[in-house]
Amino acid sequence: MNGPIKIYGAPWCLDCNRVKKFLGQNMLNFEWIDIENDPVGKAFVLQLNQGKPVIPTVVMPDGSVLVQPTNVELAQKLGLPGDPRAPLYDLVIVGGGPAGLTTALYAAREGLDTLVLEKTTLGGQAAITEWIDNYPGFPEGVGGVDLSQRMEEQVRRFGVKIEYAEALSLERQERRRLVHTDAGVFSAWTLLIATGSSYRRLGVPGEDRFIGRGIHYCATCDGPFYKDKDILVIGGGNSAVEEGFFLTKYASRVTLAVRKGELRASQILKEKVLSSPKMAVMYHTEVKELRGNKSLESVVLRDNQTGEEQEVRPGGVFVFIGLDPNTQWLKGTLDLDEYGFIITGKTLQTSIPGVYAAGDVRAGSTKQVASAAGEGATAALMIRAYLQED
Numbered sequence: 001m002n003g004p005i006k007i008y009g010a011p012w013c014l015d016c017n018r019v020k021k022f023l024g025q026n027m028l029n030f031e032w033i034d035i036e037n038d039p040v041g042k043a044f045v046l047q048l049n050q051g052k053p054v055i056p057t058v059v060m061p062d063g064s065v066l067v068q069p070t071n072v073e074l075a076q077k078l079g080l081p082g083d084p085r086a087p088l089y090d091l092v093i094v095g096g097g098p099a100g101l102t103t104a105l106y107a108a109r110e111g112l113d114t115l116v117l118e119k120t121t122l123g124g125q126a127a128i129t130e131w132i133d134n135y136p137g138f139p140e141g142v143g144g145v146d147l148s149q150r151m152e153e154q155v156r157r158f159g160v161k162i163e164y165a166e167a168l169s170l171e172r173q174e175r176r177r178l179v180h181t182d183a184g185v186f187s188a189w190t191l192l193i194a195t196g197s198s199y200r201r202l203g204v205p206g207e208d209r210f211i212g213r214g215i216h217y218c219a220t221c222d223g224p225f226y227k228d229k230d231i232l233v234i235g236g237g238n239s240a241v242e243e244g245f246f247l248t249k250y251a252s253r254v255t256l257a258v259r260k261g262e263l264r265a266s267q268i269l270k271e272k273v274l275s276s277p278k279m280a281v282m283y284h285t286e287v288k289e290l291r292g293n294k295s296l297e298s299v300v301l302r303d304n305q306t307g308e309e310q311e312v313r314p315g316g317v318f319v320f321i322g323l324d325p326n327t328q329w330l331k332g333t334l335d336l337d338e339y340g341f342i343i344t345g346k347t348l349q350t351s352i353p354g355v356y357a358a359g360d361v362r363a364g365s366t367k368q369v370a371s372a373a374g375e376g377a378t379a380a381l382m383i384r385a386y387l388q389e390d
Helices: 014-025 039-048 071-078 098-109 144-157 219-226 238-247 267-275 369-389
Strands: 005-009 030-034 057-059 065-067 088-094 114-118 161-164 167-173 176-181 184-193 197-199 230-234 253-257 279-282 285-292 296-303 309-312 316-319 323-325 355-357
Touching (some): 005 014, 005 039, 014 088, 065 071, 098 369, 144 161, 238 316, 253 285, 296 316
Parallel strands (some): 005 030, 088 184, 230 253
Antiparallel strands (some): 005 057, 057 065, 285 296
8 A cells, every 4th residue: 555544633632542543553554634723624524525624534545534443443444353462551651750650640630541560569669768757748748658548549530551571672663662571562653761760789799799688779578677776877868868767766876887977967967966876877888798697797997098897787778879760672773871871852742743751750850759750740631742743
């Protein structure tokens, strides 16, 4: 079949979108003409339909015309099976954290057929944060699990589909965007990447060996195992201090090992550390090695000013030294910065048209729950505009 199929319609026309979706599912080349913004196209439709703006009006490459065709009529005309080969969504969101779920909420309210893919737990980093004090609307704060559950309930109420699958690669196929996962291939007109980031590791001898056996990266997950123990927290930023405070609920004492000569946390958090009887700080301190047999027994620390080393024996070690973006599956596909975060433009669109990024995975994001939700709302509005123009 030579030449594209021409679809004359309007963005608000559900049948027009259905026809676009059917043709896309069958990987057929078509041209979209929005009669609200194309006077020539509108005049053509009026001429074909006795002066009435009947849409969708579909013109086949051989010149034949179908007016408001059903999928069965399209299939018969094109010699295709009547059922689509695979679901084709308006939007597939990879990542079910605050950014992804907010995008899903806004998109579903706009009438977009939306699917969220999440490999582990909905809520992202927020779901494993014990308490969130700076999310608008909760003057007394809110538990991370509670906030995540509320977000999930809200998107499900608007009909958002949720699948548990790990994204493996991204493919652009003409007008469609494909996400290859361990549960199959998911297809959409547009994609949002909101895979967030993961806790950075120390990269020292013994770390991999003792993960879960004395070395941890989630205070809410593993803190209760260390009741009345001395805990060593590695890191001096907001996350390390906040998680350290949480650990004082269980530990007899929490010591922060900080590489620099001061904490990088906010002033309020610094003051809380200095005034807490259960917290202490070791400055200019780095971890050199983690030792033990079946589980962690000791930690070799080094003073990076004097070079002096000491071996300490904490009950457990929690590491909070930053985040790495979950973009390994995108390398060679999207433009990433030197740290692996996704580069986007002002509309949050990536280097591939129709593919957007929001939240912690995006270069320049502030790594906060409220800002991730804000970016999610922005992404949904940009995606809606993109689909209307396409």
